[in-house]
Amino acid sequence: xxxxxxxxxxxYQLGGEQVNAxxxxxxxxxxxxxxxxxxxxxxxxxxxxNILGCLDRPTxxxxxxxxxxxxxxxxDQLAIxxxxxxxxxxxxxxxxxxxxxxxxxALPMVYAGVEKKERLARAEQVLAMVGxxxxxxxxxxxxxxxxxxxxxxARALVNDPTIIMADEPTGNLDTKSGDEVMNIFSELNSQGxxxxxxxxxxxxxxxxxxxxxxxxxxxxxxxxxxx
Amino acid sequence: MFSESISIALAGLKANKLRAMLTxxxxxxxxxxxxxxxxxxxxxKDKVATSIAGLGSNLLVVTPGASNAGGxxxxxxxxxxxxxxDALAISQEISGINLVAPAVTRSYQVVFGNQNWxxxxxxxxxxIQGIRNYSIEEGSFFTNQDVETRARVAVLGKTVAExxxxxxxxxxxxxxxxxxxxxxxxxxxAKGESAGGNxxxxxxxxxxxxxERLMGITYIQNINVQATxxxxxxxVQDDITTLLRARHKLAATTPDDFTVRNMVAIMxxxxxxxxxxxxxxxxxxxxxxxxxxxxxxxxMLVSVTERTREIGIRKALGARYQNILLxxxxxxxxxxxxxxxxxxxxxxxxxxxxxxxxxxxxxISSLAIVAAFAFSVFIGLFFGIYPARKAALLDPxxxxxxx
Numbered sequence: 001x002x003x004x005x006x007x008x009x010x011x012y013q014l015g016g017e018q019v020n021a022x023x024x025x026x027x028x029x030x031x032x033x034x035x036x037x038x039x040x041x042x043x044x045x046x047x048x049x050n051i052l053g054c055l056d057r058p059t060x061x062x063x064x065x066x067x068x069x070x071x072x073x074x075x076d077q078l079a080i081x082x083x084x085x086x087x088x089x090x091x092x093x094x095x096x097x098x099x100x101x102x103x104x105x106a107l108p109m110v111y112a113g114v115e116k117k118e119r120l121a122r123a124e125q126v127l128a129m130v131g132x133x134x135x136x137x138x139x140x141x142x143x144x145x146x147x148x149x150x151x152x153x154a155r156a157l158v159n160d161p162t163i164i165m166a167d168e169p170t171g172n173l174d175t176k177s178g179d180e181v182m183n184i185f186s187e188l189n190s191q192g193x194x195x196x197x198x199x200x201x202x203x204x205x206x207x208x209x210x211x212x213x214x215x216x217x218x219x220x221x222x223x224x225x226x227x
Numbered sequence: 228m229f230s231e232s233i234s235i236a237l238a239g240l241k242a243n244k245l246r247a248m249l250t251x252x253x254x255x256x257x258x259x260x261x262x263x264x265x266x267x268x269x270x271x272k273d274k275v276a277t278s279i280a281g282l283g284s285n286l287l288v289v290t291p292g293a294s295n296a297g298g299x300x301x302x303x304x305x306x307x308x309x310x311x312x313d314a315l316a317i318s319q320e321i322s323g324i325n326l327v328a329p330a331v332t333r334s335y336q337v338v339f340g341n342q343n344w345x346x347x348x349x350x351x352x353x354x355i356q357g358i359r360n361y362s363i364e365e366g367s368f369f370t371n372q373d374v375e376t377r378a379r380v381a382v383l384g385k386t387v388a389e390x391x392x393x394x395x396x397x398x399x400x401x402x403x404x405x406x407x408x409x410x411x412x413x414x415x416x417a418k419g420e421s422a423g424g425n426x427x428x429x430x431x432x433x434x435x436x437x438x439e440r441l442m443g444i445t446y447i448q449n450i451n452v453q454a455t456x457x458x459x460x461x462x463v464q465d466d467i468t469t470l471l472r473a474r475h476k477l478a479a480t481t482p483d484d485f486t487v488r489n490m491v492a493i494m495x496x497x498x499x500x501x502x503x504x505x506x507x508x509x510x511x512x513x514x515x516x517x518x519x520x521x522x523x524x525x526x527m528l529v530s531v532t533e534r535t536r537e538i539g540i541r542k543a544l545g546a547r548y549q550n551i552l553l554x555x556x557x558x559x560x561x562x563x564x565x566x567x568x569x570x571x572x573x574x575x576x577x578x579x580x581x582x583x584x585x586x587x588x589x590x591i592s593s594l595a596i597v598a599a600f601a602f603s604v605f606i607g608l609f610f611g612i613y614p615a616r617k618a619a620l621l622d623p624x625x626x627x628x629x630x
Binding site: 098 | 231235238242536537539540541542543544545546547548549550623624627
């Protein structure tokens, strides 16, 4: 599943003022790549992430995801794309309170129209993959930060997407939990999944095979590491 | 898809049980009030209808007009223009009539032993039984033969029998009406209060006996007519008017010297009044249902704002417009439907409570129940759709950023 961005711009209206969050980005990400997007705050890396994650549409330019033009999809089509093709991991975990770990993980399958029995079975499987099968019936507030992020990763994986997008996934974690989480991402990458990661920590970017530096809405540098 | 939305909505409500309950209370009270108020209104209507029907069904009463003595007009009914031949003519010449009973009434003292009681004495024919729905409890009614022979026989109303005989058997006893002896042949079954007062406080004697042996008159004071049905009663009323005007030889410009009262018309007027009272009560109660609906909208708006982040997360995970819309709409409808069902229970309970505590008659109307319930569901939809749309239209990025 390839990602092809060409001349993508994003303009916001902020109090009558035009803000050019992205000023023309062209970026190709091949299937199976582990890419880190780095940049100072205000550089436009979050906007780029939102567009890559189909949460937002570019103002101009083209975004081909898996051979499909995303820039012209309507809201519902974007929602379906997010549901089937992309798994999200957020800095603040974004688990739903008052729902068990298992229900949280199963949630994307609700919107995919998977039957309840199958949903729970698959959620259980994925939780086992991140080593949390014993925490199935706990609520998010009964888990540690690292555990919560692993639940969030399980949730991102449950519809078997080929792309995992993570926005500062270790930002709220201590070093040890952060390393655990990053190891999971590495493993997922080695299974052939595309990983796109936004971070401002160089240590975290170390896990990636490619680092894209963004500044003032433009790509400043694009580095591949030789393994 | 739909069942998923229901279970998500239920979970959302469970998270805020007290709030959901309080919101529901608005609907419960609204629906309950509509049902209780309508049952009270219908009860009043029913009571008025039975009380008028107690006078007799499809009844027309012809009474003489006011007499005119030297320019001084007397009370209505004081004229002596009606006589038995008028009654006979009505029964013979007008179609659509079941029974005709001419009558005279005057108040006399009735004495038995050392007991006395002043009551209205009606002189009439046996046909009055069918017209006024009188039934005999003991003994029998007098016959047409008794009317022709001016027999001194009497049928007592329940109240009179109780007051004169104190539980003894009146049949075969001789009572005195205005000092004239009468043999009691029957006692009427109790009919209770009706629009005209206590119907059991009366003594009925043969018409000619009353006219000639008691009152010394030749005219009659009213003619009771039973039409064959409500469909012909207005026609019969017109026919009687035409017939009597012809018999009394009234010129076209002279006003009627009699009045034909139509009980169906009176019943319709009363029915209209009580229906109006019922609708008034229902509208006032319906307003409280509307207020309950505004309560739902209010709480749903709060809920959408509170759960902005949750909506953002759900959308990021692939929830579509209709998923979010249904989730919040169903929450609103669950509140209104549950409230509606509990309101029906409350309303029925309140109706029974009112009838047993206050002693008012209440009639639980299934139409009111269905209407109140349907209205509450509609209110849930109507007041739920705006907050639900607001939630479904949220921008996922904005919603995710919301703290």
